[in-house]
Amino acid sequence: MVSRWNSRVSVILFFCFPELLLSALVTLDSIEIYTTHEWLASTPTVYFMCNGENKTVLPDVKKTNIVYKFRGEESFQPLTDFHSRKCKRCGIYEEDRIKSDDVFDEWEFCPSDFKTSDGRYVHTKGKEFNATFLCHVCVQKDIMSSDYASPDDENEHGINWSVLIIGLSVVSSTVLLVMGLLVGYKQWQKKRRQKDQARFLKLFEETDDIEDELGIGPLSSSI
Incomplete structure (x- = not known):
């Protein structure tokens, strides 16, 4: 990139x-x-x-x-x-x-x-x-x-070109840094959602196992 x-x-x-x-x-x-x-x-x-x-x-x-x-x-x-x-x-x-x-x-x-x-x-x-x-x-x-251009103008233009190139380098580095942070943040959010979903499903599975051990089933099965 x-x-x-x-x-x-x-x-x-x-x-x-x-x-x-x-x-x-x-x-x-x-x-x-x-x-x-x-x-x-x-x-x-x-x-x-x-x-x-x-x-x-x-x-x-x-x-x-x-x-x-x-x-x-x-x-x-x-x-x-x-x-x-x-x-x-x-x-x-x-x-x-x-x-x-x-x-x-x-x-x-x-x-x-x-x-x-x-x-x-x-x-x-x-x-x-x-x-x-x-x-x-x-x-x-x-x-x-x-x-x-006169020598004074030439020196001034040379400084302007240097400032322009440095500015472009800083902007490009900043853009790349921001894009990297955004991509990293989205990946972190995605992994967090996956962990939350896995934890939620595991909680339900543990609840079902406890009910089976205690002989407690759904209300519909006892009617």
């Missing part, structure tokens, strides 16, 4: 709040690096990474001033994905064998960056690199809107 209720809640959340369950994949369409930072390595190791996620090495990006184009089907794709409107802190880096990795650039990577109809977003950093990212789902109506 509990699993069935949870399934119904998930269906309701999916239709009412699709942005809570939607995954918007981000792929790399093209990149061109203008410089490298690792002097000892013959070829650089360039990678993309968002805070709290694994690094994605770009194996083909080895030379400067060459535009590398991708189809979105490469083994390293996708780079990341968005599950809400919240931004991520991401960047493009170069591995360093001696000290900490070099930074091409770090920035706030947001679903709202993808504003073109084909879901493209171009990010350029001075004399470092130029990259084009793709996110087709980010420009769909379900996850994006023209009046994009």
Whole structure:
């Protein structure tokens, strides 16, 4: 019964709040690096990474001033994905064998960056690199809107979703508890009635046995 209720809640959340369950994949369409930072390595190791996620090495990006184009089907794709409107802190880096990795650039990577109809977003950093990212789902109506929420509104909405989910969990638990109590009470009433009936029948049987032992029969038999 509990699993069935949870399934119904998930269906309701999916239709009412699709942005809570939607995954918007981000792929790399093209990149061109203008410089490298690792002097000892013959070829650089360039990678993309968002805070709290694994690094994605770009194996083909080895030379400067060459535009590398991708189809979105490469083994390293996708780079990341968005599950809400919240931004991520991401960047493009170069591995360093001696000290900490070099930074091409770090920035706030947001679903709202993808504003073109084909879901493209171009990010350029001075004399470092130029990259084009793709996110087709980010420009769909379900996850994006023209009046994009501010950070304060986003925090407030996030709290509201949390309160809603917690409220639904509490209500579902309360309903299940009440239903369990009602079922238990009805079973207790049924067993009590059965015991009362059995006790009543046993009382009559004992009365008949006593009358037989004393030779006292019904009035109709003595007339």
